[in-house]
Amino acid sequence: MSDILSSLNSAQKEAVLATKGPVLILAGAGSGKTKALTHRIAYLVEHEKVSPFNILAVTFTNKAAKEMKIRIQKLLGSTYDFPFSGTFHSVCVKILRKEIELLGYNQRFLISDGSDQLQVIKESMKYLNIDPKQFNPRAVLGAISSAKSEMVGAAEYANLAVGHFQEIVTKIYYEYDKRLKESNALDFDDLLLKTVEIFNKFPEVLEKYQNQFHYILVDEYQDTNHVQYLFCKKLSAKHKNICVVGDDWQSIYSWRGANYRNILDFHKDYPDAKIIKLEQNYRSTKNILEAAHNVIAKNIERTDKKLWTDNESGLPVILYEAFNEKEEGQFIIAEAGRLEKQGYGLSDIAILYRTNAQSRSLEEELLKFNIPYKIIGGVRFYERREIKDLLSYLKFIYSGTDWVSFKRIINLPARGIGAKSLEVFENFARNNNLSLMDALSRVEDTNLQDKMKKGFSEFGNMAKQLVSLSNVLGVADFIEKVIIKSGLKSYYDDGSVEGDSRVENLEELISVAREFEEASSGLGLGEFLEQISLLSDIDNYSDESKSITLMTMHSAKGLEFPVVFMVGLEEGIFPHSRSSFSEEEMEEERRLCYVAMTRARKRLYLVYASNRMLYGGISSNPPSRFINDVPSHLMTDFTTRTVELKEPSFDIKAGDKIRHAKFGTGLVVGVNGEEIDVLFDSFGLKRLSSVFAPVEKIN
DNA sequence: AAGGAAGACTTTTTT
DNA sequence: AGTCTTCCTT
Numbered sequence: 001m002s003d004i005l006s007s008l009n010s011a012q013k014e015a016v017l018a019t020k021g022p023v024l025i026l027a028g029a030g031s032g033k034t035k036a037l038t039h040r041i042a043y044l045v046e047h048e049k050v051s052p053f054n055i056l057a058v059t060f061t062n063k064a065a066k067e068m069k070i071r072i073q074k075l076l077g078s079t080y081d082f083p084f085s086g087t088f089h090s091v092c093v094k095i096l097r098k099e100i101e102l103l104g105y106n107q108r109f110l111i112s113d114g115s116d117q118l119q120v121i122k123e124s125m126k127y128l129n130i131d132p133k134q135f136n137p138r139a140v141l142g143a144i145s146s147a148k149s150e151m152v153g154a155a156e157y158a159n160l161a162v163g164h165f166q167e168i169v170t171k172i173y174y175e176y177d178k179r180l181k182e183s184n185a186l187d188f189d190d191l192l193l194k195t196v197e198i199f200n201k202f203p204e205v206l207e208k209y210q211n212q213f214h215y216i217l218v219d220e221y222q223d224t225n226h227v228q229y230l231f232c233k234k235l236s237a238k239h240k241n242i243c244v245v246g247d248d249w250q251s252i253y254s255w256r257g258a259n260y261r262n263i264l265d266f267h268k269d270y271p272d273a274k275i276i277k278l279e280q281n282y283r284s285t286k287n288i289l290e291a292a293h294n295v296i297a298k299n300i301e302r303t304d305k306k307l308w309t310d311n312e313s314g315l316p317v318i319l320y321e322a323f324n325e326k327e328e329g330q331f332i333i334a335e336a337g338r339l340e341k342q343g344y345g346l347s348d349i350a351i352l353y354r355t356n357a358q359s360r361s362l363e364e365e366l367l368k369f370n371i372p373y374k375i376i377g378g379v380r381f382y383e384r385r386e387i388k389d390l391l392s393y394l395k396f397i398y399s400g401t402d403w404v405s406f407k408r409i410i411n412l413p414a415r416g417i418g419a420k421s422l423e424v425f426e427n428f429a430r431n432n433n434l435s436l437m438d439a440l441s442r443v444e445d446t447n448l449q450d451k452m453k454k455g456f457s458e459f460g461n462m463a464k465q466l467v468s469l470s471n472v473l474g475v476a477d478f479i480e481k482v483i484i485k486s487g488l489k490s491y492y493d494d495g496s497v498e499g500d501s502r503v504e505n506l507e508e509l510i511s512v513a514r515e516f517e518e519a520s521s522g523l524g525l526g527e528f529l530e531q532i533s534l535l536s537d538i539d540n541y542s543d544e545s546k547s548i549t550l551m552t553m554h555s556a557k558g559l560e561f562p563v564v565f566m567v568g569l570e571e572g573i574f575p576h577s578r579s580s581f582s583e584e585e586m587e588e589e590r591r592l593c594y595v596a597m598t599r600a601r602k603r604l605y606l607v608y609a610s611n612r613m614l615y616g617g618i619s620s621n622p623p624s625r626f627i628n629d630v631p632s633h634l635m636t637d638f639t640t641r642t643v644e645l646k647e648p649s650f651d652i653k654a655g656d657k658i659r660h661a662k663f664g665t666g667l668v669v670g671v672n673g674e675e676i677d678v679l680f681d682s683f684g685l686k687r688l689s690s691v692f693a694p695v696e697k698i699n
Numbered sequence: 700a701a702g703g704a705a706g707a708c709t710t711t712t713t714t
Numbered sequence: 715a716g717t718c719t720t721c722c723t724t
């Protein structure tokens with residue numbers, strides 16, 4: 001037990017020892033809140049003999065949950081499992097798999113992702129004769145989603161609807177929900193909403209879980225929405241052992257319904273709540289912390305606090321004006337070279353940007369100079385077309401009810417079934433009240449042309465075959481069969497480079513499934529699909545490989561890096577132009593800036609470009625207002641020093657022979673500024689940076 | 700029904 | 715600039 005307490009400061013210790021009753025931990029950036037949480041859970045288990053089964057620990061990402069488990073296991077020195085630690089969504093899925101039949105769903109429900117949702121919205125609008133040009137389907141989906149996160153169902157929405165837009169949304173909301181239910185599918189918001197709905201309608205079920213979860217811990221409480229708030233409140237109503245951790249300064253998800261007031265209002269629900277403040281920062285240098293503080297201090301709507309640190313002052317924050325987005329990347333590459341000489345590795349470096357689209361130019365430069373990197377987020381693996389296709393097959397086979405998936409794959413590869421015949425088939429199923437599978441086996445009764453009937457019934461036969469295969473094969477072997485039997489492989493394998501990469505991706509999913517099988521003995525297709533749906537980008541991130549990390553500032557939440565480059569600090573990019581309409585959104589941008597800055601431990605670079613390619617044209621935006629908020633004594637402008645930085649360390653001209661640390665010897669065939677083209681003896685032609693690349697001249 | 704071409708539209712951030 | 719849509723041709 002002394003182990004559990006000895007490494008904590010007094011506030012952290014207090015957070016660990018206050019096990020009974022409601023506790024609010026206000027934890028500033030880098031103040032060791034994960035430490036406090038893990039030690040608290042370890043203390044509960046070891047000292048208070050609480051079974052892990054009785055602990056509910058909610059984190060923001062699956063990765064955070066996993067890390068927490070590992071840290072607790074290290075503390076306890078044994079292999080305790082914590083079955084109820086995970087994201088709100090994953091915990092709710094666990095509950096719903098047991099209870100959802102109460103709401104008339106089948107227990108084998110599927111989870112619809114964003115693009116599925118949009119598809120259903122579009123179909124619903126078409127069915128209702130609503131013009132998608134007049135009402136943007138994404139805006140409609142957004143309205144429905146925020147209603148759901150406020151615990152407002154279609155019927156209540158109808159009552160509350162004001163104005164034409166909301167009346168239209170009401171109609172679509174009903175139709176959308178109806179279609180999801182027909183497919184036995186839940187969207188992300190439903191996972192939370194339906195769980196709370198069950199708690200509301202079935203008190204005995206609620207009581208069962210109240211009795212189970214003696215202790216409830218919630219991380220990143222500033223980013224919970226209303227439904228999540230209700231979920232916590234209801235579950236903790238009996239034992240009242242609820243401990244929430246958060247920082248209103250780091251609330252960056254209000255656009256998806258999060259409300260940092262949940263933190264500020266905690267004491268209203270629990271007047272006797274113990275409030276503990278963690279204000280000592282262990283992460284950053286004094287300069288970085290001070291700079292970040294000056295940025296956030298401009299916000300009006302915030303609690304008052306001041307983080308402090310015992311760390312050294314460190315270097316000033318480095319400011320750099322690049323000529324354009326290309327040069328932005330080149331500056332980082334040159335700096336990375338200098339940093340490497342000072343003992344930093346590539347995995348110590350993160351590049352953070354506001355929008356995913358910004359990664360492309362950076363990626364191009366890194367590629368050009370052969371710098372290893374990894375990108376978190378962006379075009380996700382699971383959203384690639386071929387993967388969505390394959391997953392649609394899997395979802396359709398697994399559920400037998402999923403119309404969204406069915407429509408995606410019925411004519412993929414082409415089976416001669418177009419929109420018209422699909423419509424006939426759909427009406428046939430609707431009018432006769434047939435399930436999707438039943439309708440498929442009764443295609444003969446439709447008034448489709450014989451050719452179409454054949455197409456449908458052949459598809460139906462294949463589906464039946466796959467269903468029986470799914471019952472006998474392991475997930476990975478089954479997926480392998482699906483890729484062949486569906487015809488997806490031959491469809492994509494057209495000999496083109498693009499086709500090759502698509503087939504490669506299809507096969508990559510087999511490996512993902514193999515790993516899944518190894519990690520989880522006895523779990524099947526349903527669990528595999530579920531795990532994939534609930535995965536976030538950051539969940540797959542590991543910092544082991546020697547490469548620079550690129551991600552959005554949002555994704556960086558909860559992480560830290562010795563060196564952080566914040567790029568694209570220009571008005572219109574960051575703060576984003578869409579935020580300039582409301583003061584609230586601008587404050588959120590500012591919080592995002594604070595979050596990004598406080599990721600840095602030793603070095604922080606603020607980079608902006610005077611010209612930037614945007615929407616196919618060049619635009620020039622003034623430097624971000626956030627740069628002006630950093631006092632000049634904490635910042636040094638590197639821009640004037642570029643020439644010096646970019647000067648090649650030695651003279652290289654065409655015709656020189658060089659040696660590269662990795663590629664061996666080669667001949668310089670061209671010099672273009674800081675870029676050199678080298679024909680390597682065994683690696684062929686490569687373009688390198690003469691500043692950064694580990695090359696030396698030989699004679 | 701399918702493939703191709705011109706045109707619109709994009710880019711916030713994500714479980 | 716790249717991707718997604720829609721319309722047009724076969």
